[in-house]
Amino acid sequence: MLRDYARTIFFERSREEHYMKKLLREFSKGIFIENPTFRLALGLCPTLAVSTSVVNGFGMGMAATFVLVGSNIIVSCVRKFIPSKIRIPCFIVIIATFVTIVELTMKAYFPLLSKSLGIFVPLIVVNCIVLGRAEAFASKHSVANSVFDGLGMGAGFTLALVVISAIREALGNGTFLGLTILKGFDPALLFILAPGALLVIGILIGAVNYFTEKQHGA
Amino acid sequence: MSGNNFTVSPAPHIRSGLSTRAIMYLVILALLPSGVAGIYIYGFSSLRVILISMISCVVFEAAFLKLRNRDPKIALDGSALLTGLLLAYNLPPEMPFWLPVVGGAVSIILAKQIFGGLGHNIFNPALVGRVFLQISWPVYMTTWKNPRWAVDAVSTATPLAKEGAPLFNYMDLFLGNHGGCIGEVCILALAVGAVFLLVMKIISWHIPFTFIGTVMLLTWIFGGDSMFSGDFTFHLLSGGLVLGAFFMATDYVTRPLTKKGKIIFGIGCGIMTVVIRLRGSYPEGVSYAILFMNAVVPLIDRYTKTRKYGLQK
Numbered sequence: 001m002l003r004d005y006a007r008t009i010f011f012e013r014s015r016e017e018h019y020m021k022k023l024l025r026e027f028s029k030g031i032f033i034e035n036p037t038f039r040l041a042l043g044l045c046p047t048l049a050v051s052t053s054v055v056n057g058f059g060m061g062m063a064a065t066f067v068l069v070g071s072n073i074i075v076s077c078v079r080k081f082i083p084s085k086i087r088i089p090c091f092i093v094i095i096a097t098f099v100t101i102v103e104l105t106m107k108a109y110f111p112l113l114s115k116s117l118g119i120f121v122p123l124i125v126v127n128c129i130v131l132g133r134a135e136a137f138a139s140k141h142s143v144a145n146s147v148f149d150g151l152g153m154g155a156g157f158t159l160a161l162v163v164i165s166a167i168r169e170a171l172g173n174g175t176f177l178g179l180t181i182l183k184g185f186d187p188a189l190l191f192i193l194a195p196g197a198l199l200v201i202g203i204l205i206g207a208v209n210y211f212t213e214k215q216h217g218a
Numbered sequence: 219m220s221g222n223n224f225t226v227s228p229a230p231h232i233r234s235g236l237s238t239r240a241i242m243y244l245v246i247l248a249l250l251p252s253g254v255a256g257i258y259i260y261g262f263s264s265l266r267v268i269l270i271s272m273i274s275c276v277v278f279e280a281a282f283l284k285l286r287n288r289d290p291k292i293a294l295d296g297s298a299l300l301t302g303l304l305l306a307y308n309l310p311p312e313m314p315f316w317l318p319v320v321g322g323a324v325s326i327i328l329a330k331q332i333f334g335g336l337g338h339n340i341f342n343p344a345l346v347g348r349v350f351l352q353i354s355w356p357v358y359m360t361t362w363k364n365p366r367w368a369v370d371a372v373s374t375a376t377p378l379a380k381e382g383a384p385l386f387n388y389m390d391l392f393l394g395n396h397g398g399c400i401g402e403v404c405i406l407a408l409a410v411g412a413v414f415l416l417v418m419k420i421i422s423w424h425i426p427f428t429f430i431g432t433v434m435l436l437t438w439i440f441g442g443d444s445m446f447s448g449d450f451t452f453h454l455l456s457g458g459l460v461l462g463a464f465f466m467a468t469d470y471v472t473r474p475l476t477k478k479g480k481i482i483f484g485i486g487c488g489i490m491t492v493v494i495r496l497r498g499s500y501p502e503g504v505s506y507a508i509l510f511m512n513a514v515v516p517l518i519d520r521y522t523k524t525r526k527y528g529l530q531k
Contacts, residue, residue, distance in 0.1 A: 188320075188354035195353065199328070206332075 023148045030152025036129045037160035037201070038208040043129040046120050047161060048197040054177050057165030058158065059113045060120065063102045065154025067124050068133060070098040072150035075138040082139075091134040092125065099124045129157060160204075167200050168192055238336070241470070242296025244420055248411035249303055249465060255394055255404035259365045260311035264400045267318050268306040274322035275302030282331040297336045301325050304344035307401020307461060308505065309351070311363045317355065321347040341512045342472050345505045352505075362397030391455035402458040412464040424480035425473060425487075426463040432488025433459060440496060459491065462504035472512045479515075479522040486511045 036042045043064070050060045074094045082090045103121050106114040114121065124130065133153055138146040169175055172191030174182065190196045257265045279298035280290040305321050325347030333339045352359045390396055394403030402408075415421045434450040441448020453459070467473065467487055474483050487507045494503025 186314075186355060188350075189356065190350060190354040193353060 023144060026145050026148040027152035027155075030149065030154070030156040031159060032156070034153075035156040035160060035208070036132075036153055037157060037164075038205050039212075040129075040132075041205070042132055043127050043157060044201070046123065046127060047164065047201065048194065050117055050120050051161055051165035051168055051197055051200075052192045053116075053169045053173070053175075054162060054165045055113065056116055057161035059106075059110070060117060061154065061158025061161045063106065063117075063121060064124055064127060064129065064157055065151070066102055067095060067098040067127075068130055068154045068157075069147060069150035070101075071095045071130055071134055072138040072146040073143055075134045076141060076143045076146035079139045087139065088131075088135070091131060091139075095130050095134065096125045129153060164197070164200055164204065167204075168196055172196055238297070239295050241420055242300050244418060245415065245465065246296065246300055246303060248414045248420075249300075249307070249401070251407035251410045252307065252401045252404055252461070253303070255407040256307070256311065256400035259394050259403060260363050260400065261366065263363070264306075264311035266315070267309055267311060267313065267400060268303065270315055271306035271309070271318035271322055272299055272302035274319045275299065275305065275326050278323050278326040279331070282327055283335070286331070286335075288335070292336075295336070298326060301330070301343045301347075304401075304466060305347045308344065308348040308399050308458065310359060310361055310398075311400050312361065313358045317351060317358055320354075321351045324350040337471055339471055340515075341509055342466055342469050345466060345509050348505055349509060364397065365395050365403075367395050388451055388455060391452070396456075398456075399458060402461040405455055405460050408460045408464065412460070415464065415468075421464065421468040422477075422480065424477055425467050425484040428481050428484030429463040429467055429487045429491075430454060430459060432485045433491050436488065436492040437496070440492070453492075453495070457495070457502045458504045462491075462508055463487070466505075467508050467511070472515060474515050474518045474522065476519070476522040476524055479518045482518050482522070483511055483515065486514065 030036065032039075034040060037044070037047055046060060046064075050056045071091070071094050075091055078090075078094075099122060102124070103114075106117075106121060133149060137149045141149070166176065168191045169177075170181060172187055172189060172193075174180060174185050174187040188196075191200070253268060257268075275298045276293050280293035283292055284290045302322055302325075305325055306318060309318060309321070325343040328350075329341050329343040329346035330336070330339045392405045394405070394407075396403065412426070416423065434454055437448045437453040438450040439446055439448065441450065441453060463484075467484065474480050487504075490507030490510050491503045494500055494506055500506070
């Protein structure tokens with residue numbers, strides 16, 4: 001009797017541990033193995049456009065993370081009631097709701113950031129990472145899993161944006177977070193223009209692929 | 219590739235004795251008069267730019283070949299030297315020493331080695347380096363130097379950048395008596411090199427003549443205040459048109475393979491150059507035009523694919 005009880009508790013606990021591990025995995029996969037920018041090559045349009053300074057990149061990443069988590073929760077909640085034929089419009093409406101929240105909040109509390117991100121905040125509605133996670137993950141998984149998936153993908157996107165914009169801001173403007181790094185350094189204007197974004201993203205994707213391959217090859 | 223009767227086409231092939239190395243060094247030889255002219259016109263600062271650019275290109279090539287586990291000696295095959303020389307010819311004669319170094323790194327690493335080295339690059343490496351510098355440091359790249367004969371020469375910009383009617387006579391433009399890049403100013407020296415390449419059959423007439431012809435025709439039609447009144451001689455003699463048409467658009471790696479393709483390529487380069495010169499925000503468009511057409515080369519090659527030997531339609 002006692003032994004049965006102990007066994008139940010043990011199994012319960014291991015199941016719980018297993019569950020937590022799974023959630024953690026859903027979170028961490030977004031950061032490296034399935035990083036939306038570097039591995040899935042999703043959401044490149046906002047990445048190219050707003051990664052001119054670290055502040056912009058971080059702001060955009062945070063906004064997208066909020067929308068991701070919110071839309072993932074709602075989509076996951078209603079996944080059983082949405083007819084599959086009209087699921088995409090439904091997802092878009094849900095996403096647009098959260099984007100509107102972000103947009104209005106940003107306008108009210110971070111007017112400068114909102115001004116410099118411009119059209120790209122409302123354009124999160126059509127960001128393929130958000131729609132992609134709703135379609136590929138949240139519409140098939142439980143709410144808890146979807147939350148962690150959204151958090152992980154958002155963190156991965158933010159990380160990618162911060163890395164790219166740090167490189168571009170340092171080389172193209174000679175600054176980090178607006179502070180001059182090195183006096184006498186002549187910044188290469190190209191890096192804060194569009195070709196610089198394409199170059200930096202291309203080289204970073206190449207580097208990530210190289211190291212991933214090396215890891216799996218060994 | 220030598221000989222009038224041969225075109226690059228599907229098999230069977232006939233071997234010629236001319237190696238890549240020989241072609242590269244012949245092109246460098248053909249470019250020498252223009253370099254000498256540039257040094258003579260602008261003084262020794264241009265020699266400094268040329269040397270730094272060539273040395274850094276070879277060093278970066280060797281270093282990156284080593285990184286890719288290839289024999290670093292390949293760097294001496296002349297292609298890196300040629301890239302460095304062409305890059306320097308596209309730079310103003312006086313600039314900070316690190317500018318040609320950065321240009322060489324971009325040319326060799328970003329435009330050439332990352333794509334897989336000689337023969338695999340999509341874009342002309344020297345032009346990529348030049349455009350990178352042009353966009354990144356526009357101030358250094360448009361600081362021109364007076365030519366040695368300058369008594370009353372205009373020191374601000376290349377003739378192309380000037381508003382209104384040009385103050386230059388054609389003789390000055392032909393000999394290089396004006397501000398400009400090291401290798402593009404002396405049309406006489408470039409013409410000597412171009413004739414040498416044409417006689418040696420290193421390049422064919424298709425790209426340079428259609429390129430220059432298109433530019434002259436279009437600037438004649440649209441370049442003036444009214445139709446058919448443009449100063450086409452001025453557009454031929456100023457800027458990097460001659461250098462670009464004979465020495466850079468004809469780069470073996472980044473041009474189309476067939477005769478028909480080359481003609482399309484040349485005309486396309488000409489149209490893009492004129493559009494940028496007359497309507498764009500930059501005064502000069504040759505380098506952008508060639509890079510743009512480089513990107514289209516795979517399409518041109520597919521469109522002008524030759525019939526396989528012995529194959530009936």
